[in-house]
Amino acid sequence: MSKWEKVKLGSVGQFKSGGTPSRSKNEYFEGNIPWITTVALKKTYIDENDAMAFISAEAIENSATKIIAANSIMVGTRVGIGKVSINKVPMCTSQDIISIENIDEKQLDKQYLVHCIKSYNCFFDTQKRGATIQGISSDVLKSIDIPIPPLKIQREIANTLDTATSVLVMRKQQLADLDKLTQSIFYNMFGDPVINENRWDTGIIKDLAEKIQYGTSEKASVDKLTYPIVRMNNITYQGNMDFSDMKFIDLSESDKKKYLVYKGDLLFNRTNSKELVGKTAVYRQETPMAFAGYLIRLVPNEKANSEFISAYLNSSYGKKLLFKMAKNIVGMANINAQELSNIKIYIPPIALQNQFATIVTKIEEQKALVKQAIDETRYLFDSLMSEYFE
């Protein structure tokens, strides 16, 4: 699309930076002017509902922040580099956002411009500077080229990319719905853990376990050694596993027995911040991996299926229970193996648990399909971006 005339972003409007009023003055944050940080820049259009705080006129007088007129382009330049939104109402921003006011709508469609700026994210990534917190300078932002096709074509491009984006959002929603489905099937099959209306036998987690053991405290390495090692960040709060960031470890013959986790085992995060202690997930991979010392591995006995225990601990009841149990020491919280073993649980017949596990497996298959669709949509989106802007 290089056939179109290009202008520098710096020339399309007036650039303004933001600021953060001092937090030590409470009265600065008792006003009615919306104020945002880059966290709010997560969708194309934002308004007062996305405000992180409401500040007073006095705060504007006494800090670097300033009012940005409605319908300006807001770009994240430090934390959250390259996030772009349009503000529907006048608002103020932190110093990590640069805003562009007074864009000529007869020349440039704003939604088009949002996508166009976003297409420079890889470039921004190469331009960021700073030791601990990286950011790009306003000069970098002003320097990027904006192709200017006729307005009609700009709108077409924006619409196509918006559609792709909304498909992506929809698919992500599907994924979230599938997660909820597991929980609601759990409730339907087994009933409320508090009431136990089905009068299942009750017991403690220990009754359902053949083995409960800690993982290795061996230092993990980024080099590709024999075994990938599951660490606490590989278990999500929702009760799934995420293997996108792995480290590796070697295991001696004797350690393999102790420190390998197999398909169908349950993993439990015993140490973390208070909110995250007790993250639980079923290990569903065919090939075994090692697991770290702040995780506990539970091998179910003939009375239980891990999928059932996991869904129990991941239910809102289970989450509350674990949160209450976690012992808070300086910064970190703990639930040790003993305490995990003694958690009360109802024990439905194993046949029913297995039936539940089968359904969970089906749902997981669906999730895998949706994830694949998400990857494909993302690929489509990226190729559209490069077609339009490169």
Added chain:
DNA sequence: CCTGATGCATGCAAGTTTGG
């Protein structure tokens, strides 16, 4: 071997200085 403590890295926000 089990467990809690501790140290380290990173993220985040605000204060302070610099330079056009």
Added chain:
DNA sequence: CCAAACTTGCATGCATCAGG
């Protein structure tokens, strides 16, 4: 004088260690 750059300090999450 203002915006940008640099500096500092605190919070959180993560990883490892050492004593019982």
